[in-house]
Amino acid sequence: xxxxxxxxxxxxxxxxxxxxxxxxxxxxxxxxxxxxxxxxxxxxxxxxxxxxxxxxxxxxxxxxxxxxxxxxxxxxxxxxxxxxxxxxxxxxxxxxxxxxxxxxxxxxxxxxxxxxxxxxxxxxxxxxxxxxxxxxxxxxxxxxxxxxxxxxxxxxxxxxxxxxxxxxxxxxxxxxxxxxxxxxxxxxxxxxxxxxxxx
Numbered sequence: 001x002x003x004x005x006x007x008x009x010x011x012x013x014x015x016x017x018x019x020x021x022x023x024x025x026x027x028x029x030x031x032x033x034x035x036x037x038x039x040x041x042x043x044x045x046x047x048x049x050x051x052x053x054x055x056x057x058x059x060x061x062x063x064x065x066x067x068x069x070x071x072x073x074x075x076x077x078x079x080x081x082x083x084x085x086x087x088x089x090x091x092x093x094x095x096x097x098x099x100x101x102x103x104x105x106x107x108x109x110x111x112x113x114x115x116x117x118x119x120x121x122x123x124x125x126x127x128x129x130x131x132x133x134x135x136x137x138x139x140x141x142x143x144x145x146x147x148x149x150x151x152x153x154x155x156x157x158x159x160x161x162x163x164x165x166x167x168x169x170x171x172x173x174x175x176x177x178x179x180x181x182x183x184x185x186x187x188x189x190x191x192x193x194x195x196x197x198x199x
Contacts, residue, residue: 002026002113003044005035005061006079007053011102015048015079018106019113032056036064044074046117048109049096051080051087059090066095075120077112079104 002024006012012028019026027044029035032053047065051058058078065071078091083101091099097116100109 001042001044002046002048003029003035003038004048004079005029005032005053005058006048006050007031008050014106015109018110022110024110024113032058032061036061039065039071039074043071046075046077046113046120048077048079048113051078051082051091059094062091062094062096073120075116077116079109 002019004012004015004019004026006015006028007030009030012030016026016028029038033055035047036056049058049061053061058080062076062078065074065076072095075097076095077098077100078096079100079102080087080091081102088099088101097120098112100112
């Protein structure tokens with residue numbers, strides 16, 4: 001579920017409609033207080049947050065979310081008319097995952113939401129009974145093995161059969177390689193991935 005917090009009803013309706021028409025579940029909130037009350041009871045997958053809201057503004061909402069352990073992992077896209085460099089830096093430094101400046105296109109919003117969900121989706125163990133891209137339950141593709149999938153974007157991670165490291169996914173891969181042999185192991189792994197010598 002994507003939540004859109006926007007006091008302008010016409011913009012809010014367009015945001016919700018655009019997300020719903022591209023396959024997302026979406027709901028709109030007209031002010032910060034309404035959103036803050038709802039987020040105490042339910043957790044959205046992502047929040048599209050305006051800055052200039054009546055009552056509790058978007059910056060204060062973002063600050064409150066990042067201060068609460070149970071809310072800080074929810075991705076936040078700031079969508080606002082405040083496009084000065086200072087405003088962007090303030091939002092991103094407080095923990096926003098993306099900053100959209102109005103006016104923006106609806107497809108830009110949808111692409112932004114998809115990109116943030118892909119980037120923020122946690123790595124989870126792959127379920128061998130889950131469907132792969134071809135719609136089957138086969139956990140092998142070509143000469144490699146499907147190891148992990150993400151719950152939001154349903155992205156599939158592929159490990160070559162002759163590669164002994166973990167799938168390259170952020171700090172997870174780096175930490176695993178570090179545990180298995182330190183700097184030399186990391187350099188060997190990078191060399192395998194790039195086909196050359198990593199120094």
